[in-house]
Amino acid sequence: MAPNFSKEAKHLIIHTGNILNLNELKRKVGQNLSEEIVESIKITLNGWSSSNNNVAGDSNVVIGGQERLLNAEEERKDLKISLKMFLPVCAPSDDLLISKALDTITKELDTPHVETLVLSQARRQDEGVEGEQQLTQLEPFWRQIESEIESGRILSAGVSDIDTESFVALHTNAKVKPGIVQINLATCCVVPPALQSFAKENNVQLLTHNDPIDLLPEEAVTEIFGDGWSLGWVLRSQVHVKCRGVLASKGFIVYLKKY
Template identity: 35%
Template sequence: MESRELIIYSGNILNKAISLRKGNESNEDEIFESLKACIGQKPDLLTKNVDPLNGNAIELFSEDEMNSSHEMGDRQDLKVTLKLFLYSLERKDIIASIDRGLRSTSVDYLDNIILSFSGYSKTGALTIEHIQKAWAVLEDQVDSGKVKMIGLSDVDTQLFIQTYELVKVKPSIVQINLASCCVVPPELAEFCKQKSIQLLTHSDPLNVLPEDKVLQLSNILQESAVIPDKIGVLEALWVMRFQVHLKTRGVLATKGYVVSLNGVL
């Protein structure tokens, strides 16, 4: 028995029936259903690889789910974005999520990354030290040319301003959840206006992959015999959502999720 990482790819969910969400279905349901649709298939329809980026990780995906966004046109015509929901602040985990975002969209750089601490912060209050630790990793990705712009989601106004003042690469985007904040904080709106920061809203849940959903995924993996060994308790390290827009047409062409689950196999 050893600790192993499972990487589950949803593929492009816009090509699947699960993308046709009901009006009362949440983003949390969309994430869970897209991952369940992948691992719930017959084992012979599912590809299982030892991850080339991490020999201790196993990748799970269907061949028809791996989308190549470069087939949709020239790179300059695409807007490729990631949102990272962190449950771990380890450098290797953050880098792994970004690398898989690049692989999933078949591009060599990302237009922007939005960082969310919703999963991590459920265990306690988010601090400037937490943000700086993860932000330093994103700054390196900007310096290397892998990312053009980086931003934050669901951060208290004062914490966001403090982060902006301290970091080297300034956040270009900030997202707020109108479900938990019915109006945009005036101080944040004014600060963003002064600094030319994009202020966006979103409807993602506070915890995109709660423990009960992880347990259900674990049970599906066990029942399908995709992983022949007995699976211990799994925990999320990160969830990543990738999107590809066709800029000239204003169309969302690709959307999907990748999740990293860590446990004992």
């Protein structure tokens, strides 16, 4: 059953908190990332509904998770915060989209900066988005990331699931060069040799991953929230303790808008 938000609610931000501490998730092993985020959102919404804290007349609804995303006992200098930002197929046109997302996560983590941010934009499985079209979609968001790197809120950044030609063009044209490129081995069995060579020559960190191309598709949004809500973005945060390489925290922040 979809949550009962007030009629005035237009913007929704959900903080799952540290999902590593959610017993409900621990019991559900073998989930992929899409299943994990859907379950995390449902757990967060269930906790929110039981607290009856929906304020009528408020167009901005912020829902927090059960567990803090960051343990206050850990010193910031000992931590590495990595973000991956997932944009939907039709990402909203907003010159401050990256900035607003960073405002939310840095406030949640009580930190002035994050170590890395990787940007991934979904695409329809039946519509290959290649070459100039993919580059055209990414460049406005990369310019926003460049501003955040220059301001010091992001120390390094990169992109995910991009073809070699588009990545080379993005890197060539960028004022601040992407230092990371991620390739999904589920859709690309072998890392393209040309991309390997370019990454090595330009000191770009080449990584592989198995995240879904479309992390939170439209049908999942409708199932959870009901009709009338569209996904703006999802931020996945991972906090590692540097000296031990231990994953101390993992969580999601999801932004949705009423249409």
